[in-house]
Amino acid sequence: MSSEAPTPLHLISAALLAAGRPVRLKELTELTHLSEDGVIRVMSEVGRRFGELGLAVERVAGGYRLYVPPELGAQLAPLLAPPPLPPLSHAALEVLAVIAYRQPVTRAEIEAMRGGSASTLVTLQERELVRVTGRSDAVGQPLLYGTTQKFLLEFGLGSLDELPPLEGSDFAELLRS
Incomplete structure (x- = not known):
């Protein structure tokens, strides 16, 4: 961009990109100093230009937002997925096992x-x-710990009743395996 003042087209485009939420018409009129009709006219041009780039603008939740059309979303899914977490350490798995079998536990x-x-x-x-x-x-009054729904999901359990039975009441075998 040059050193000239940004145009309403630039301001609205940047606002939609940066906001990460629907931007209300009133906010855009205040930002651009245009009337509502003026913002709506510029919004039409913003939508056209973003459309050429494979993006879309929609009026939703009382404002305008920039979004990726569903037909592109599926192809972008690998980029948007969070990176996999490193595996839990042996010590973390031991602590998790103790909590799972003995909850609530301090x-x-x-x-x-x-x-x-x-x-x-x-x-x-x-x-x-x-x-x-x-x-x-x-x-x-120490804190008590227990497992979560996410624990059940991560380990493919419907409930804690599906945990494998322990031989005896000693954790020695469990912690060695």
Whole structure:
């Protein structure tokens, strides 16, 4: 763009691209200092130009928005999918197993069962596999942890009842496997 003042066409195009939401007609009139009819005329040209580039403008939710037409959306899906997360560490899987089988459970109980730190709780919470379910009645009222719906989805379980049965009540076998 040159050093000249941006035209209403430029302002509206940039607003639609940058906003990431429908931009109300009133906002566009304030931005461009045009009347509503003037903005609507410019919007027609914006729609035509974006259409030549494979994009579309629509009036929706009380404003105008720029969007990718569905026929292009399917081809863009691989670009829009979030990158895969790295696999969970062995320690994280151990903590997750303790929570899944013994929930609700405190951090201290997890560490006692594992014989080591439960520092991976943060990672498991960030991935929305575990959540705080309440507080224990124990001294200090430590947080209680349990699994989430996403845990069930990620591991292909309909419910916690579908977890494989443990041999005995000791986690040693589970944590070794």
